[in-house]
Amino acid sequence: MTIYDISKQAGVSIATVSRVLNGSENVKPKTRKKVLDIIEQCGYTPNVFARGLGLNSMKTVGILCADSSDIYLAKAVYHIERNLKTAGYHSILNCTGYDLAHKKEGLSLLLNQRVDSIIMVGSNFISENEKDNQYIRDAAKQVPVMLLNGDLDCENVFCTMCDDYKSMKEVTGRLLSQKIHDILFLYHSRTYSSMKKLAGYQAAYVSMDLPLSKDLTCFFNGSHEDIDGVCDYLCNLHDKGLRFRAVVAADDMLAVGAVKYARKMNLRIPQDIKIVGYNNSILSVCSEPKLTTVDNHLELLCSQLVKTCICTLGGTSQPAKTIFSGEIILRESANL
Amino acid sequence: MTIYDISKQAGVSIATVSRVLNGSENVKPKTRKKVLDIIEQCGYTPNVFARGLGLNSMKTVGILCADSSDIYLAKAVYHIERNLKTAGYHSILNCTGYDLAHKKEGLSLLLNQRVDSIIMVGSNFISENEKDNQYIRDAAKQVPVMLLNGDLDCENVFCTMCDDYKSMKEVTGRLLSQKIHDILFLYHSRTYSSMKKLAGYQAAYVSMDLPLSKDLTCFFNGSHEDIDGVCDYLCNLHDKGLRFRAVVAADDMLAVGAVKYARKMNLRIPQDIKIVGYNNSILSVCSEPKLTTVDNHLELLCSQLVKTCICTLGGTSQPAKTIFSGEIILRESANL
């Protein structure tokens, strides 16, 4: 069943059928109706491959994501896909894992698939090491690239992010104001986003003229789901003599690890130790006590990102960066 | 840059280039090398649209998922995508939500996209009401359909699932053996999988000749993330006089809700109340106490499902059903 069959049955040329299919203006209403009826009646659907070949596009966007099973990234992918679908685009998902080689590989698979645009979900796609961002710049020469929670100055790269620096500075500042000066900053990966959080944490100290201790900036080197590992890690630090009365974590999983640590050490939360998570994921309400955390309005970010993507594809020029503010969600693990 | 450019530069015909590209046997090694060198040198990549048009396939599989932000489904999507990629296939993701109309719509979008196969992730795609499964049967007339945790007898539909009936019967049976006869079964959606779990729960009572109370089969009607809602729901049941010394839940989120309920009611876990989750998600270790739960080897299921998919596409006949057994993970919320 092709456009020829339809054209024959409707007694018109294939061009007219094509015009009807593509909603061209210059078709007599009567003709349009006739064609549409036949199409309906035959259950004809255009061949997307042929259309892709003709238009050099299949209205498809590539979603690159290190690990779509991560709670936060999964939510992002979900919202992005839904927004793209609403705009009439398909989503090709490619989960790369966290190492550079696989990210490059995933990216080139998507580009070979001739997607109209690339969306990189998660700040882990951009690196502190500028050289390691070259692959993004290269991709941007072919298609517009959207970064969720990443920042890169480059033609044809569009960034949508939340101001993690600001949120973390605010959280840390509030704790400092409560005369809690020994705040442990717990992070997990050296992503753009983590680094911004760290910078915010440090800025809070600096702006209050308080000394920063390097020992309190702690990097957990383990899986994204290893709550027990985080707990052990903190116990270990404790054993080595490190003391702290608050933990600000780069994500909720780390914060839950801290909660487990506190329970193990018989510390009362929040009296003896305050714990703040990040992302306002389901973990923050699963936790006991529930986590005070930061919500960065992921759904909003995603809808903005897709809007930018679609407008760019439509030829409307878009701002290179859109920055949203997070919101502190007060729960039981810290009274800020 | 097309196959013509390459053929010209290599001094061969486009057919030969095509053969090299597709790994055909009948190419002289010397010729192959020459072509490959030129391709490499030019950085040529074949146009997938044209290839798709020629082959009527773009090596793409459609993944249909109600909600890929759900912890469990997200993991499934992740593993499926990775396995598909390894097999050389692309994944188009389509998140439909839970109502039938949107599922049908998502499915037809994927079919119009001419995917080679459809994978339905999650038992929510099949319904108790046989009529509502017709759309799957229709799809199966076009492409092979893979069901993860769903069961449907139909030509060209392949099911990969875990034996939830068995696992739930085992869990319930162990509790009954401990003389705990007032076990609340808590579920969340009337999916195939939930119904199997319920059947297993009931079977355990029956096989031990114990009376079943209808009141103890409880349906929570709320969002997939609403832990507090579950807690309230159970408190409400308690207020209405319902008593139970154990909860077996259809997923970990529900179980965490039960944990919250227990804490609110000052019930000790597991002394006063035993709680069993399902899925062995991160929630089960985030919870305090950690959940005893059922692991159904999702990664294995997914890899098997994709294997079945790829083999089917490759023309090798495959078993219509593959059933795995779950594993009970003992943690703190119940000593089984």
Add this chain to the structure above:
DNA sequence: TGGAATTATGTAAGCGTTTACATTTCAACC
């Protein structure tokens, strides 16, 4: 060394659209 069998390569016809350009139709006006 000739010729059959085998292997390698080339030619050209699809695949099903879109769209520039050509042609026809038609309403409006003189």
Add this chain to the structure above:
DNA sequence: GGTTGAAATGTAAACGCTTACATAATTCCA
């Protein structure tokens, strides 16, 4: 009724591959 310009429709050439079939080159053996 003839002219004109706009609107509607048609024709045919891309788009860049794959592949059946035709042809050329090579191998093998009598």
